[in-house]
Amino acid sequence: MNEVANVAPQAKTIMEARGITKRFQGLVSVDKVSFSLAENEILGLIGPNGAGKTTLVNMIGGTLKPNEGDLLFEGERINDVSPYRRAHLGIARTFQIMKPFPGMSVLENVAVGALFGRDGGEKSMAKAREIAREWITFTGLGQRMDAHADALGGPDRKRLEFAKALAMGPKLLLLDEVMAGLNHVEVDEMVELIKKIRARGVTLLVIEHVIKAIRSLSDRVMVLHHGERIAEGDPALVLADPRVVEAYLGKRRT
Amino acid sequence: MVLAQILLNGILLGGLYGLMALGMALVWGVLNIVNLAHGALIMLGGYVVYYIFVFTGLDPFAAIAVAMVIMFGVGFLLQYGLLNLIVRSALLNTLLITFGLDVVITYLAQFLFTADFRTINPSYAGANFSAFGLTVPGIRFAAFVVAIALAAALWWLLNRRPLGLAIRATSQNLVAARLYGVDPRILYAVTFGIGTALAGAAGGLYGMIANLTPYIGASLTAKSFVIAIIGGLTNPFNVILGGIVVGIAESLATLYFGATYSDVVSFGLLVLVLVVRPTRTLRAA
Amino acid sequence: MMGRWPLVLAVLVAIVLAGVPWFGNDVAVQFGINALLLATLAQSWNILGGFTGYVSFGNSVFYGLGTYGTAVAMTHFNLPFGVGLVVGAVVAMLCAALVGIPILRLRGPYFAIATLGLNGAMAAIVSNLPIAGSNIGLVLPLMRGDAIFYELALALLVVCTLTVLWISSSRYGMALVAIREDEDAAGSMGVNATLYKVTALVLSALFTAIAGGIHAYWSTFVDPASAFDTTLNVRMVIMCVFGGPGTVFGPVVGSFILSAVYEVLASEISTAAVLFFGLVIVLAVVFTPKGLTDLMAGARRSGWRYLFRNIRENRL
Numbered sequence: 001m002n003e004v005a006n007v008a009p010q011a012k013t014i015m016e017a018r019g020i021t022k023r024f025q026g027l028v029s030v031d032k033v034s035f036s037l038a039e040n041e042i043l044g045l046i047g048p049n050g051a052g053k054t055t056l057v058n059m060i061g062g063t064l065k066p067n068e069g070d071l072l073f074e075g076e077r078i079n080d081v082s083p084y085r086r087a088h089l090g091i092a093r094t095f096q097i098m099k100p101f102p103g104m105s106v107l108e109n110v111a112v113g114a115l116f117g118r119d120g121g122e123k124s125m126a127k128a129r130e131i132a133r134e135w136i137t138f139t140g141l142g143q144r145m146d147a148h149a150d151a152l153g154g155p156d157r158k159r160l161e162f163a164k165a166l167a168m169g170p171k172l173l174l175l176d177e178v179m180a181g182l183n184h185v186e187v188d189e190m191v192e193l194i195k196k197i198r199a200r201g202v203t204l205l206v207i208e209h210v211i212k213a214i215r216s217l218s219d220r221v222m223v224l225h226h227g228e229r230i231a232e233g234d235p236a237l238v239l240a241d242p243r244v245v246e247a248y249l250g251k252r253r254t
Numbered sequence: 255m256v257l258a259q260i261l262l263n264g265i266l267l268g269g270l271y272g273l274m275a276l277g278m279a280l281v282w283g284v285l286n287i288v289n290l291a292h293g294a295l296i297m298l299g300g301y302v303v304y305y306i307f308v309f310t311g312l313d314p315f316a317a318i319a320v321a322m323v324i325m326f327g328v329g330f331l332l333q334y335g336l337l338n339l340i341v342r343s344a345l346l347n348t349l350l351i352t353f354g355l356d357v358v359i360t361y362l363a364q365f366l367f368t369a370d371f372r373t374i375n376p377s378y379a380g381a382n383f384s385a386f387g388l389t390v391p392g393i394r395f396a397a398f399v400v401a402i403a404l405a406a407a408l409w410w411l412l413n414r415r416p417l418g419l420a421i422r423a424t425s426q427n428l429v430a431a432r433l434y435g436v437d438p439r440i441l442y443a444v445t446f447g448i449g450t451a452l453a454g455a456a457g458g459l460y461g462m463i464a465n466l467t468p469y470i471g472a473s474l475t476a477k478s479f480v481i482a483i484i485g486g487l488t489n490p491f492n493v494i495l496g497g498i499v500v501g502i503a504e505s506l507a508t509l510y511f512g513a514t515y516s517d518v519v520s521f522g523l524l525v526l527v528l529v530v531r532p533t534r535t536l537r538a539a
Numbered sequence: 540m541m542g543r544w545p546l547v548l549a550v551l552v553a554i555v556l557a558g559v560p561w562f563g564n565d566v567a568v569q570f571g572i573n574a575l576l577l578a579t580l581a582q583s584w585n586i587l588g589g590f591t592g593y594v595s596f597g598n599s600v601f602y603g604l605g606t607y608g609t610a611v612a613m614t615h616f617n618l619p620f621g622v623g624l625v626v627g628a629v630v631a632m633l634c635a636a637l638v639g640i641p642i643l644r645l646r647g648p649y650f651a652i653a654t655l656g657l658n659g660a661m662a663a664i665v666s667n668l669p670i671a672g673s674n675i676g677l678v679l680p681l682m683r684g685d686a687i688f689y690e691l692a693l694a695l696l697v698v699c700t701l702t703v704l705w706i707s708s709s710r711y712g713m714a715l716v717a718i719r720e721d722e723d724a725a726g727s728m729g730v731n732a733t734l735y736k737v738t739a740l741v742l743s744a745l746f747t748a749i750a751g752g753i754h755a756y757w758s759t760f761v762d763p764a765s766a767f768d769t770t771l772n773v774r775m776v777i778m779c780v781f782g783g784p785g786t787v788f789g790p791v792v793g794s795f796i797l798s799a800v801y802e803v804l805a806s807e808i809s810t811a812a813v814l815f816f817g818l819v820i821v822l823a824v825v826f827t828p829k830g831l832t833d834l835m836a837g838a839r840r841s842g843w844r845y846l847f848r849n850i851r852e853n854r855l
Contacts, residue, residue, distance in 0.1 A: 062727075112725070112728055116728055168728060288648040338630070339850050347596050347828045351820065354820030355817070357816060357817030365814075380745075521660035528642075
C-alpha cells in the first residue's frame with residue numbers, strides 16, 4: 001500500500017474509515033479500505049463498475065454494516081448507528097438510483113429533508129418550507145416548486161436529490177454518480193453547483209465516472225479496484241498513475 | 255411412545271398442510287399475487303369432492319381427481335376474467351380483491367352448501383394399521399401419500415416440461431414468457447388454474463380428515479401463507495417440508511396447551527420466521 | 540393543499556348530524572350509531588394504512604380488545620363506562636406497541652398476513668380466558684338511551700377526523716407519508732421509521748378500541764366471534780380505500796356511502812348484503828383502484844373513460 005498523501009495537517013478530520021471490509025456471501029466487495037476526510041474537503045472516489053464504490057457509500061450512510069473495521073464520524077464510532085441517526089449527526093447522501101417521494105411535490109420532498117435532517121431537523125412546518133424553498137432555488141429548481149416529483153425529467157430529478165440532501169443541513173454529503181446520463185452543459189452546471197455547496201462549508205465524497213468533473217472538483221482522488229484502494233492523492237498524479245490507467249481508464253477504452 | 259405418535263400425527267397432517275400451501279406458493283412465486291382467497295378455494299374444493307362423493311358414490315380419491323379438473327377451470331376463469339385485469343396494480347389492490355373474492359366465495363358457499371358441518375366419509379374412513387408399535391390412521395396416511403405425489407407431479411411439471419419452463423420463466427420476467435411463444439394471459443390463467451386445482455385436492459383430503467364448513471377459508475389461508483414462507487416459493491418439496499414443520503408444531507401444541515391454541519402456534523411460527531430471517535424471505539418476494 | 544370549503548362543509552355536516560337524535564326516528568339513530576362507528580374504524584385504519592401504506596388486516600384485534608377491555612372492567616370490576624373505555628384503549632394501545640415493534644419490520648404482504656394471523660391468535664387467546672367469559676362472552680349492564688351512544692360515536696368520529704386533519708398538515712404526517720413513499724429514502728433523510736410507524740399503529744389502536752368499547756356497551760353483549768371478526772376488518776379497509784386512503788375526509792365519505800348502500804341492501808335482500816360487500820370490493824379494485832377522491836378528479840377530466848383507463852393501466 002502506498003503512502004497516503006495527507007491533506008494540510010491543520011485541517012480537522014471529519015470522517016475516517018479504518019480497514020472497513022464488506023463481504024456478500026463470501027464475495028469481498030470492499031476490502032480493508034482506510035481513508036479520512038478533512039473538513040470542507042472534496043474527495044473524489046473512482047473505480048470501474050463493481051469496484052465497491054456504492055457499497056462504501058452505503059456503509060457510510062448506514063444502510064449496510066461493515067463486517068470488519070471501524071467508521072468514525074467526528075471522532076465517534078458509528079458502525080452501529082442506524083441510518084436515520086447518521087442523518088441527525090449530519091451525514092446526507094444521494095442515491096445512485098434516485099429516490100424522490102413520487103407522490104409528493106418538489107417542495108414537500110425537500111421539506112422532508114429540512115424536517116428530519118441534522119439534529120433531528122426543524123420542528124416548525126413553516127420554517128421547514130422556507131428552508132426547502134431556499135435550497136430548491138439554490139439548486140435551480142425554483143420554477144418547479146409545486147410540480148409532482150415523478151413529473152420531473154432526469155436532470156431535474158438530480159437537482160431534487162441535491163436539494164433534498166442539502167435541506168438536511170449536512171456536514172458530510174455523499175454523492176453517488178449524480179452526473180451519470182447528463183450532457184456536457186449539464187455536467188458543467190452540476191460541477192458549479194457542487195463547488196457552491198462546498199463554499200457553504202460542506203464536506204463532500206463524490207463518486208463519479210465523469211473524469212473531467214472529478215479532475216476539476218476534487219482536492220484528492222481515491223481509486224477502488226476489486227474492493228481495494230489502489231491509489232489515493234492529488235487528482236493529476238492519481239489519474240496519471242499507470243495502475244489506475246490500467247485498472248480503470250484502460251478498461252474503459254477497450 | 256406418546257411423543258412418537260404425536261410426531262407421526264404431525265408429519266401426516268403436515269403433508270396435507272404442505273399440499274394446501276403448494277398452490278399459494280406457486281401463484282405467489284410466479285404471478286406475484288398473494289391470494290387471500292386461497293383458503294376459500296380449498297374449502298370450495300372440499301365441497302366439490304363432497305358432492306361428487308355423495309351424489310355419484312364415486313370413491314373420494316377418484317372424486318378428488320375430478321374435482322381438480324373442475325377447480326382448474328374455476329381458477330383459470332378467475333385469473334383470465336378478473337385477476338388479469340389488476341395484476342399490475344398496487345399490492346394493496348391485489349390483497350383487497352382476493353379478500354373480496356374470499357368474502358364472495360364464503361358467502362356463496364354458505365348460501366349453496368349451508369353452514370352445517372360436512373365430512374367426506376367413505377366406508378373405510380375408520381381403518382387403521384399399525385407399524386413399529388404406532389397406530390397409523392389409513393385416511394391420513396393416504397392423504398399424506400397423495401400430497402407427496404402431487405408435489406412430485408408439480409416438481410416434474412415445473413422442471414421437466416416445456417409448460418413448466420415457460421411458467422418459471424414468467425416468474426423471472428414477462429418478456430421471457432413471450433419467447434416461449436405463449437400468451438402470458440393464458441399462461442397466468444393456467445398457473446392460477448394449477449394452483450386452484452392443488453387447493454381443490456387439498457380441500458378434498460381436508461374434508462376426509464376434518465369438518466368442512468364455509469368458514470374454514472381464512473384460517474387455511476393464514477396457514478398456507480405461513481407454510482409458503484417457511485418452505486419458500488420455488489421448490490414444491492420444500493413447501494411440503496414447511497407443512498410438516500407446522501404440522502408437528504401444531505400437534506405438539508395441542509398436546510401441551512390444548513387444541514384451541516393451534517392458530518396461535520401458526521401465528522407465532524409466522525412471526526418468528528419473518529422476524530428472524532426477514533431479508534431472506536423478503537428477497538423471495 | 541386542501542381548500543377551505545371542504546372544512547366548512549364538514550363542520551356543517553357534523554352540526555346537522557349532531558341534531559339527528561332530535562328529529563330522526565329510532566331506526567335512523569341506530570343506523571347512525573353503526574355508520575359513525577364504522578366511519579371511525581375506517582378513519583383509524585387510515586392513520587396507518589392510508590398515511591404509511593402499511594396494510595393492516597389486524598385492526599379488529601384492537602376493536603376486540605376495546606370491547607373486551609370495557610366489558611371486563613364493567614362486569615368484573617363494576618367500573619363506570621368511562622373508565623372501561625380507558626381500560627380498553629390502554630390495553631389495545633399496549634398491544635399495538637408490543638406487537639407493532641416486531642411486525643412493523645415486515646413489509647408488504649408479510650405485514651398484512653402477520654396482522655391477519657394476529658387476529659386469529661388473539662381470538663383464540665380471548666376465547667380461552669375465563670375472565671373474558673371464554674367462548675361464551677360477557678353480558679354488560681343494560682343502558683337505555685340510543686341518543687347518548689349516538690352523540691358519543693359522533694364525537695369520537697369528529698375527534699378522530701380532527702386528528703387526521705392535524706396529521707395531514709403536520710411534521711408527523713410528513714414522516715408517515717415519506718415512509719409510505721419510500722421507507723429507505725425516508726430513513727436516510729433522518730426519519731425514525733420505527734418510531735413513526737409504531738406510534739401510528741398505537742394512535743390507530745386508540746380510536747379503534749374506543750369505538751369497540753362504545754359498541755360493546757351499546758349492544759350489551761360481547762363474544763369472541765363478533766369482537767375479533769375479520770370481515771369487520773375488511774370493511775374498514777374497503778371503506779377507507781373506497782373513499783380515498785391518505786385523505787382527511789375520504790374514509791368518512793366512503794364509509795357513509797357504503798354503510799347506506801349496505802343498509803338498503805340488508806333491508807331489501809337481507810343476507811346477500813355480505814355478498815354485495817365482497818362484490819363492491821372486487822369492482823372497486825378493478826375500476827377505481829385509487830379511491831373516490833381520485834375518481835372525482837379523474838371523472839371530471841375524462842368522464843366514463845376514467846374507469847376503463849384504470850383497467851388499461853393495470854391489466855396484463
